[in-house]
Ligand SMILES: NC(=O)c1ccc[n+]([C@@H]2O[C@H](COP(=O)([O-])OP(=O)(O)OC[C@H]3O[C@@H](n4cnc5c(N)ncnc54)[C@H](O)[C@@H]3O)[C@@H](O)[C@H]2O)c1
């Protein structure tokens with residue numbers, strides 16, 4: 001019912017909501033295909049995968065940030081080449097955003113490009129990262145530095161996987177999806193905020209959220225797949241969020257870091273007179289539920305500013321931040337990291353984070 005197709009400059013791709021990964025996978029696999037799968041998924045779902053993995057070649061990976069690097073992908077590429085994987089065969093990724101990025105990156109460079117298919121198993125991957133074509137891997141300590149745009153040919157979303165996700169990972173997905181609703185419109189945000197408490201319990205609500213989140217993202221990536229202009233508003237919360245992720249060594253998952261980041265962007269937007277403080281407050285009431293149970297008290301302002309100044313989107317000494325002029329009016333702004341900015345961030349660290 002919610003199935004759709006995304007138009008891409010590389011190849012159009014389909015997104016289908018499914019009930020049985022076992023049935024879909026069995027029907028999809030062709031001779032020569034290779035599965036790249038998260039080790040945790042093999043352990044958690046033996047009744048889906050035990051049999052399939054005796055019949056199909058596979059590589060199991062650990063979903064960690066170091067795995068998502070040149071060093072991490074070398075043994076995978078070696079195994080694929082040495083065991084006869086060919087250009088017309090397909091890689092089938094089964095896991096979250098890490099498994100996705102590893103598989104997408106390899107697919108984009110191996111033999112100058114091989115087709116790949118994706119079964120996302122985290123909420124973040126189902127409600128956001130599965131579409132949009134991005135393929136970055138990390139370089140040393142620097143996150144998502146090397147990559148391109150290379151979508152799969154098909155994506156199959158099975159919400160049954162979400163039953164085993166840890167609460168932090170569910171919240172991370174909810175935080176990541178939230179930014180699409182604020183970027184989209186007041187109506188979308190109000191709906192998301194109202195339904196949020198039910199989302200953790202009711203699959204139908206969660207399906208609608210995932211579907212709407214992907215529909216909003218689709219409308220931007222189809223006009224700006226390569227992130228040159230319109231799509232950049234989805235960096236809302238992300239410059240601050242990436243600084244939080246790296247300073248906490250990824251203890252705070254991506255979507256939760258982005259939730260803090262959206263509130264920081266809103267705080268600066270209030271200070272600059274772009275929004276009334278009531279709007280920030282309305283959004284914060286939701287974001288607080290997402291980041292509840294986490295703390296940033298171990299991050300110092302100096303380290304935070306230094307991490308922010310290294311954001312790859314900055315130009316020269318200027319920050320390029322995505323700020324808020326109201327629901328549906330998220331926009332990009334150039335800002336100096338001057339005394340005023342430092343004072344505001346200091347206030348934020350003292351009053352909000354402590
Ligand atoms: N390519 C993109 O557009 C894009 C967008 C956003 C984020 N990302 C990347 O995605 C990564 C984060 O991805 P993520 O949060 O989806 O997860 P992940 O792949 O890091 O997995 C998070 C944890 O959940 C486990 N897991 C996965 N599925 C599970 C399930 N069904 N039940 C229980 N545990 C499960 C994993 O083993 C891991 O421990 C980051 O590296 C980020 O940079 C990529």
Ligand SMILES: [Zn+2]
Pocket residue numbers: 176238254258
């Ligand atoms: Zn994100």
